[in-house]
Amino acid sequence: MAIRTQVVVCGGTGCMSSHSKEIKEKFEECIKELGLENEVVVFNSGCFGLCERGPVVVVYPDDTFYAHVKVSDVETICKEHILKGRVVEKLVYSEMTAEEKAKIKVFREMNFYARQERIALRNCGIINPMDIDEYIGRSGYEALGKVLTSMTPQEVIDEILKSGLRGRGGAGFPTGRKWSLVDHSDNGPRYVICNADEGDPGAFMDRAVLEGDPHVVIEAMAIAGYAIGANQGYVYVRAEYPLAVERLNHAIKQAYEYGLLGDDIFGTGFSFNLEARLGAGAFVCGEETALMASIEGERGMPRNKPPFPAVKGLWQRPTIINNVETLANVPQIILRGAEWFNTIGTEKSKGTKVFALGGKINNTGLLEVPMGTTLREVIYDIGGGIPKGKQFKAVQTGGPSGGCLTAAHLDTPIDYDNLAALGSIMGSGGMIVMDEDNCMVDVAKFFLEFTVDESCGKCTPCREGTRRMLEILNKIVDGKGEMKDLTELKDLAEFIKGSSLCGLGQTAPNPVLSTLNNFYDEYVAHVVDKKCPAGVCKNLIKYYVTDKCIGCGKCKRNCPASAITGELKAKHEINTSICIKCGACKTNCPVGAIITK
Amino acid sequence: MKSLEDLKKIREQAAKKMSIRDEKNGYRVVVGMATCGITAGARPVLNRIVELVAEKDLNNVTVTQVGCIGECALEPIVEVYDPQGNRSTYCLVDPKKAEKIVEQHVIGGKVVEEYLIEKFKK
Ligand SMILES: Cc1cc2nc3c(=O)[nH]c(=O)nc-3n(C[C@H](O)[C@H](O)[C@H](O)COP(=O)(O)O)c2cc1C
Numbered sequence: 001m002a003i004r005t006q007v008v009v010c011g012g013t014g015c016m017s018s019h020s021k022e023i024k025e026k027f028e029e030c031i032k033e034l035g036l037e038n039e040v041v042v043f044n045s046g047c048f049g050l051c052e053r054g055p056v057v058v059v060y061p062d063d064t065f066y067a068h069v070k071v072s073d074v075e076t077i078c079k080e081h082i083l084k085g086r087v088v089e090k091l092v093y094s095e096m097t098a099e100e101k102a103k104i105k106v107f108r109e110m111n112f113y114a115r116q117e118r119i120a121l122r123n124c125g126i127i128n129p130m131d132i133d134e135y136i137g138r139s140g141y142e143a144l145g146k147v148l149t150s151m152t153p154q155e156v157i158d159e160i161l162k163s164g165l166r167g168r169g170g171a172g173f174p175t176g177r178k179w180s181l182v183d184h185s186d187n188g189p190r191y192v193i194c195n196a197d198e199g200d201p202g203a204f205m206d207r208a209v210l211e212g213d214p215h216v217v218i219e220a221m222a223i224a225g226y227a228i229g230a231n232q233g234y235v236y237v238r239a240e241y242p243l244a245v246e247r248l249n250h251a252i253k254q255a256y257e258y259g260l261l262g263d264d265i266f267g268t269g270f271s272f273n274l275e276a277r278l279g280a281g282a283f284v285c286g287e288e289t290a291l292m293a294s295i296e297g298e299r300g301m302p303r304n305k306p307p308f309p310a311v312k313g314l315w316q317r318p319t320i321i322n323n324v325e326t327l328a329n330v331p332q333i334i335l336r337g338a339e340w341f342n343t344i345g346t347e348k349s350k351g352t353k354v355f356a357l358g359g360k361i362n363n364t365g366l367l368e369v370p371m372g373t374t375l376r377e378v379i380y381d382i383g384g385g386i387p388k389g390k391q392f393k394a395v396q397t398g399g400p401s402g403g404c405l406t407a408a409h410l411d412t413p414i415d416y417d418n419l420a421a422l423g424s425i426m427g428s429g430g431m432i433v434m435d436e437d438n439c440m441v442d443v444a445k446f447f448l449e450f451t452v453d454e455s456c457g458k459c460t461p462c463r464e465g466t467r468r469m470l471e472i473l474n475k476i477v478d479g480k481g482e483m484k485d486l487t488e489l490k491d492l493a494e495f496i497k498g499s500s501l502c503g504l505g506q507t508a509p510n511p512v513l514s515t516l517n518n519f520y521d522e523y524v525a526h527v528v529d530k531k532c533p534a535g536v537c538k539n540l541i542k543y544y545v546t547d548k549c550i551g552c553g554k555c556k557r558n559c560p561a562s563a564i565t566g567e568l569k570a571k572h573e574i575n576t577s578i579c580i581k582c583g584a585c586k587t588n589c590p591v592g593a594i595i596t597k
Numbered sequence: 598m599k600s601l602e603d604l605k606k607i608r609e610q611a612a613k614k615m616s617i618r619d620e621k622n623g624y625r626v627v628v629g630m631a632t633c634g635i636t637a638g639a640r641p642v643l644n645r646i647v648e649l650v651a652e653k654d655l656n657n658v659t660v661t662q663v664g665c666i667g668e669c670a671l672e673p674i675v676e677v678y679d680p681q682g683n684r685s686t687y688c689l690v691d692p693k694k695a696e697k698i699v700e701q702h703v704i705g706g707k708v709v710e711e712y713l714i715e716k717f718k719k
Contacts, residue, residue, distance in 0.1 A: 004647040004660060006617050039644060060617045061659045085630040085662030126618060136604065137611025145601045259598045267599045 011044030015054040030078035046212015048125035049366040067093035120328035124212030132254040135215040143331035156227040162338035164350035169323030181310040190230035193321040196237035197286035200399030203430035206324035210244035214251035220327035283454035302502035345371035349415035359432040372413040390435040398427025401507030403514025439536035440519040447511035462505025465496040481527040535596035548593035555585035623657030625678040631665035637672035645692040
């Protein structure tokens with residue numbers, strides 16, 4: 001009997017942690033009970049991107065998009081929708097307005113998807129990542145077949161060069177150029193490495209590709225191997241990504257079984273072997289020279305460049321190292337051509353970029369847009385804007401190496417050069433949105449704390465300098481800052497940028513510098529007025545009850561320090577000398593009568 | 598796998614299996630599958646249509662189900678929407694009639710007048 005309905009349950013890490021595995025099992029159970037197991041199939045896919053609304057379930061061919069599905073909803077979906085064709089309206093994802101609600105059911109038309117252009121994520125959420133046939137069904141391994149049977153290694157490199165593809169791991173180095181720099185002066189081994197370390201806080205683009213479409217990375221690495229004459233590849237992935245590791249290893253095994261890895265691929269005599277290597281999750285191990293040291297079994301610390309990896313890399317042999325997302329573009333470029341890729345994006349940044357959108361935004365999740373899309377389109381049209389009607393304040397790109405952009409930059413087309421010109425970077429694709437309730441000094445401090453923790457300690461500017469910067473920031477948020485601290489912060493920042501050994505230290509001051517540039521007044525408020533305008537820095541704020549108070553007593557009951565007094569139905573008061581500023585009163589107040597000043 | 602030919606074979610099989618998930622803009626065939634429809638025999642009708650569409654590689658055709666169409670006495674009901682959105686409602690359909698609807702209307706583009714609901718409801 002032919003299959004009439006396919007139920008796709010999102011199997012990304014986000015949805016898995018809210019029980020999508022159990023949901024899938026429940027579907028299988030119910031479908032069996034209804035005797036539909038020969039007509040309906042269920043499987044876990046990779047990430048759909050709209051993580052905010054997970055667990056997500058899509059029913060084909062109706063293209064129905066169910067959001068926030070619970071195990072207890074499954075029976076209803078089966079009995080109503082799958083058996084009787086009645087879409088379960090109350091579970092269908094809806095975008096805000098009533099007008100949109102009318103056409104919510106078809107997920108391809110949802111704003112969140114309609115505005116995207118998917119190349120790196122083209123299979124994520126569509127195929128079953130545990131089934132190599134499904135990847136092949138979407139033209140998988142055809143690009144590998146094409147290069148092995150009809151292109152010379154030089155032609156492959158030229159095609160990638162012409163496409164204008166630049167590294168998605170942060171620095172944006174042209175991929176074709178990197179491949180062409182590989183040293184061919186002797187016939188010893190060469191290596192291809194995929195960087196899947198993904199250490200930026202808030203970033204999960206690479207994890208999503210490995211979980212949702214692992215074969216694309218395998219295929220691209222084999223193509224890269226052919227292009228530079230390497231027969232061995234390694235995927236360096238952090239052990240904190242267990243699902244990605246499992247799916248990647250499964251995919252590698254299947255590729256070997258099909259003869260798409262190993263010896264004599266497609267009978268052409270070309271051999272390529274691939275292995276996953278697990279990292280322990282240090283940020284610095286994402287830096288390419290530290291990463292290679294880690295694969296070699298050494299302590300993960302960077303070294304000076306040159307020599308560049310293309311000349312002396314892994315085990316002193318010529319090596320190319322590319323990011324997961326960079327590689328995920330390669331098979332499509334080979335199949336559809338550099339010309340096609342050139343039509344997408346801006347003059348100097350071709351193609352698309354995947355972003356992990358988080359922070360104060362309605363649609364937390366993963367999206368892929370053409371380069372040149374504006375921040376406003378990403379945040380408002382795709383991201384659905386800021387929750388609770390709050391005011392947009394800034395967006396942080398590039399994580400601990402990047403910087404903040406403000407409302408004045410909302411209409412800037414996103415590409416490598418524009419972001420760099422504004423004092424941030426594209427980075428690997430983390431995008432954290434902040435609203436009026438975020439303190440920019442606090443944000444800078446958050447990222448600096450991260451880099452201080454993650455500094456490997458090899459060079460002094462990074463090890464000592466970032467720590468000194470953090471001490472100054474702590475002084476400022478404690479209300480003990482002076483104006484000369486701001487100058488000193490800037491001087492230290494410039495010095496650390498100029499003298500650190502690797503990219504970690506060279507970029508660590510960026511979050512501080514960019515907030516100093518864009519939100520100088522906020523620093524001054526902390527230093528001169530001893531006030532935190534956003535009401536975040538504990539030592540600079542006090543909690544007050546306003547006249548809105550209805551005297552319900554909720555704040556009093558929830559205060560762990562017994563700092564609140566007041567009769568029922570009368571205005572309450574906070575004794576600021578014993579208040580510990582935990583915020584429990586503010587969270588519990590039903591009428592928003594408690595404020596910080 | 599030793600050749601591009603082998604790869605192509607796997608691709609074709611897999612693509613067929615996955616075509617339900619593709620975006621389509623051809624005919625839509627909708628089978629009424631509420632309790633009344635199922636009791637009247639809509640299940641075998643739906644399955645026969647799904648099979649035919651798969652057998653004949655009608656990649657651009659969507660087959661789906663809806664709840665009660667509101668003509669319970671005339672179930673099983675099958676509705677066919679052509680790419681322009683014109684609807685034909687067929688009633689008292691059985692697997693044999695379903696085959697004719699697929700052959701003549703969905704493939705041939707010619708409405709099967711004798712099964713149309715208008716013939717039964719005067
Ligand atoms: C501290 C630090 C961390 C890094 N982390 C990553 C990472 O997690 N993933 C990544 O692809 N590149 C990371 N990079 C960049 C890599 O060194 C390298 O440039 C990149 O893997 C090259 O691939 P691409 O050209 O495809 O972008 C990091 C760099 C630094 C300095």
